Amino acid sequence: MNTLIRVVTFCGALSWAVVVGAEEFSPFQPLPPQPPIPADNALSDDKVQLGRQLYFDRRLSFNQGLSCNSCHDLMAGGADNRAAVSKGDVGRAAARSAPTLWNVAYQTVYFWDGRAASLEAALAEHLTSPTEMAMPDDKALVERLSGAYSDQFERVFKKQGEFNYQNITRALASYIRTLVTTGSRFDRYLQGDGSAIPMQAKQGYQRFIDVGCASCHFWVNLSGPVPGLAFQMGEGFYELFPNYPGTEEEGRYALAEDLGRYYITQDDKDRRMWRVPVLRNIALTAPYFHNGAVPTLDEAVRVMAITQLGVKLTAGEVEDIVEFLKTLSGEFPPQPLPRLP
Amino acid sequence: MNTLIRVVTFCGALSWAVVVGAEEFSPFQPLPPQPPIPADNALSDDKVQLGRQLYFDRRLSFNQGLSCNSCHDLMAGGADNRAAVSKGDVGRAAARSAPTLWNVAYQTVYFWDGRAASLEAALAEHLTSPTEMAMPDDKALVERLSGAYSDQFERVFKKQGEFNYQNITRALASYIRTLVTTGSRFDRYLQGDGSAIPMQAKQGYQRFIDVGCASCHFWVNLSGPVPGLAFQMGEGFYELFPNYPGTEEEGRYALAEDLGRYYITQDDKDRRMWRVPVLRNIALTAPYFHNGAVPTLDEAVRVMAITQLGVKLTAGEVEDIVEFLKTLSGEFPPQPLPRLP
Numbered sequence: 001m002n003t004l005i006r007v008v009t010f011c012g013a014l015s016w017a018v019v020v021g022a023e024e025f026s027p028f029q030p031l032p033p034q035p036p037i038p039a040d041n042a043l044s045d046d047k048v049q050l051g052r053q054l055y056f057d058r059r060l061s062f063n064q065g066l067s068c069n070s071c072h073d074l075m076a077g078g079a080d081n082r083a084a085v086s087k088g089d090v091g092r093a094a095a096r097s098a099p100t101l102w103n104v105a106y107q108t109v110y111f112w113d114g115r116a117a118s119l120e121a122a123l124a125e126h127l128t129s130p131t132e133m134a135m136p137d138d139k140a141l142v143e144r145l146s147g148a149y150s151d152q153f154e155r156v157f158k159k160q161g162e163f164n165y166q167n168i169t170r171a172l173a174s175y176i177r178t179l180v181t182t183g184s185r186f187d188r189y190l191q192g193d194g195s196a197i198p199m200q201a202k203q204g205y206q207r208f209i210d211v212g213c214a215s216c217h218f219w220v221n222l223s224g225p226v227p228g229l230a231f232q233m234g235e236g237f238y239e240l241f242p243n244y245p246g247t248e249e250e251g252r253y254a255l256a257e258d259l260g261r262y263y264i265t266q267d268d269k270d271r272r273m274w275r276v277p278v279l280r281n282i283a284l285t286a287p288y289f290h291n292g293a294v295p296t297l298d299e300a301v302r303v304m305a306i307t308q309l310g311v312k313l314t315a316g317e318v319e320d321i322v323e324f325l326k327t328l329s330g331e332f333p334p335q336p337l338p339r340l341p
Numbered sequence: 342m343n344t345l346i347r348v349v350t351f352c353g354a355l356s357w358a359v360v361v362g363a364e365e366f367s368p369f370q371p372l373p374p375q376p377p378i379p380a381d382n383a384l385s386d387d388k389v390q391l392g393r394q395l396y397f398d399r400r401l402s403f404n405q406g407l408s409c410n411s412c413h414d415l416m417a418g419g420a421d422n423r424a425a426v427s428k429g430d431v432g433r434a435a436a437r438s439a440p441t442l443w444n445v446a447y448q449t450v451y452f453w454d455g456r457a458a459s460l461e462a463a464l465a466e467h468l469t470s471p472t473e474m475a476m477p478d479d480k481a482l483v484e485r486l487s488g489a490y491s492d493q494f495e496r497v498f499k500k501q502g503e504f505n506y507q508n509i510t511r512a513l514a515s516y517i518r519t520l521v522t523t524g525s526r527f528d529r530y531l532q533g534d535g536s537a538i539p540m541q542a543k544q545g546y547q548r549f550i551d552v553g554c555a556s557c558h559f560w561v562n563l564s565g566p567v568p569g570l571a572f573q574m575g576e577g578f579y580e581l582f583p584n585y586p587g588t589e590e591e592g593r594y595a596l597a598e599d600l601g602r603y604y605i606t607q608d609d610k611d612r613r614m615w616r617v618p619v620l621r622n623i624a625l626t627a628p629y630f631h632n633g634a635v636p637t638l639d640e641a642v643r644v645m646a647i648t649q650l651g652v653k654l655t656a657g658e659v660e661d662i663v664e665f666l667k668t669l670s671g672e673f674p675p676q677p678l679p680r681l682p
Binding site: 056057058059064065073074075076082083332334335336337338339340 | 397398399400405414416676677
């Protein structure tokens with residue numbers, strides 16, 4: 001079954017579930033506490049702890065100016081709220097806005113254009129990207145970290161010679177897979193607590209479905225299929241953005257300049273195709289869109305309705321949807337700052 | 342009694358204690374778990390929690406590039422191990438090396454030259470210093486943080502209108518006063534556990550006293566008097582550095598170029614006078630000296646003996662003292678990364 005057919009089937013089932021309110025197949029589900037774990041990178045406590053150290057260690061960047069947490073600030077929502085796009089360790093700005101790392105473990109592809117088929121692959125690219133950590137190559141990073149970390153890698157990976165670039169990405173990925181925000185008000189509502197979200201958010205939720213937002217933003221992460229459910233790792237759930245071209249908003253926020261996935265595949269049908277982004281904790285991760293051009297959530301909702309659905313929402317409808325989106329903020333498990341070796 | 346007489350008296354008592362091994366007055370003491378708290382900034386749990394948020398919040402710097410933890414990286418020893426001197430948020434390098442913030446609550450003055458009479462005053466200077474957080478003035482910082490923090494300040498300080506620059510420094514200072522590393526091997530040794538430090542460290546400890554290091558590096562922080570003991574807040578314990586001028590080491594590490602406290606007082610007797618630095622956790626806070634010119638602890642010990650005491654230590658003697666200094670590394674209480682408002 002090809003991707004398109006599977007998505008159509010999946011969305012068909014969703015529409016049906018929305019219409020009849022079938023309990024056995026709802027388009028929204030609470031976030032499961034345990035995300036999928038790849039067979040070649042089993043999760044272990046000591047690997048997570050090692051990954052946590054690496055995550056907060058500035059030695060991972062060329063000038064030692066940035067840690068992962070510099071642009072994916074976990075306790076400030078997990079993204080970079082400071083600027084539309086972040087600057088890397090050597091001062092070069094990234095092309096796109098840094099998304100939150102919370103709940104990325106449920107994605108099937110990584111980066112806005114889906115160019116990485118796994119979290120480990122995305123991390124490998126981050127470490128040497130000149131707009132991010134800017135290490136000249138994998139060898140330079142291994143050399144930089146060797147004195148501090150090599151013994152610990154051999155203990156965690158249980159073999160000599162296991163201190164290498166690939167395992168650095170594996171340890172980091174293991175830590176990032178623990179970054180899951182269950183317990184949002186919306187999840188409690190889905191689990192049967194009718195009072196978990198206020199009336200206005202319930203109206204917003206219904207509006208979110210009726211207007212059509214939910215045709216892309218569904219399932220556990222409100223970003224479409226997750227690994228093993230309709231899609232496998234490496235298969236991305238992409239949408240055209242802007243879908244209604246030529247709007248005033250498109251011009252004002254330069255939404256059509258970046259051709260998205262086209263740069264990866266050079267295939268015309270991928271022009272301006274983008275991975276459907278996660279909506280969990282969206283109220284905490286301004287600014288919005290791939291280019292971080294929109295500073296507030298209500299403006300983001302208004303613009304999305306126009307550019308994606310051809311719908312001009314009233315101010316009240318925008319407010320309702322924003323109230324719903326606020327209920328997607330989950331509980332952030334405490335992150336003890338690790339001792340660095 | 343003037344400062345000099347008090348120090349002479351104090352040191353006299355210390356020498357005597359060392360000679361006769363008197364238990365009632367030892368020049369070294371375990372770190373008390375509770376540091377002195379100033380009367381005008383009572384410690385409270387919610388003030389500490391607020392200070393912790395501010396400590397990790399990049400919005401405190403002009404370009405939002407730095408938090409306090411960027412240059413005083415708590416879980417990497419509390420200092421900046423990356424460079425001799427740190428660069429501030431607008432790219433200007435500081436004149437001196439960022440010291441660790443662990444255990445600074447026991448100091449009577451702040452900065453290498455002692456120019457701040459309290460931790461709060463030191464923080465006020467940091468926030469607007471162009472080589473540090475680089476905010477243009479106090480008003481700009483208050484305006485920046487207002488939306489995120491003003492309600493919380495009114496709760497913590499229990500009055501309307503309490504969100505202001507001075508209280509930002511008070512909250513930060515309260516958090517920093519909780520950064521205390523008790524439980525070092527040396528402290529356990531002082532508390533009677535003879536096996537807490539190895540033989541070589543014991544030899545190093547004796548050497549540290551015999552050679553004369555302990556004539557400045559004594560008492561709970563191995564940096565001389567603490568508030569209320571011989572000195573009051575604002576009174577600094579300063580020493581001349583280099584004390585034996587014109588050595589090869591002085592030239593190689595440019596130790597005499599910075600005139601230290603003289604820049605503050607313009608008084609000739611303060612030329613190259615420096616606050617005696619804390620030795621706790623010294624093994625974790627390379628590089629060394631006010632200018633961060635010396636990268637390793639053994640070289641720092643060798644150079645100090647030559648420039649301060651006129652003594653050329655053998656390699657073995659240096660090693661012994663370094664082993665002793667390593668026992669000053671304490672237990673680092675876990676620091677949960679705070680949620681940012």
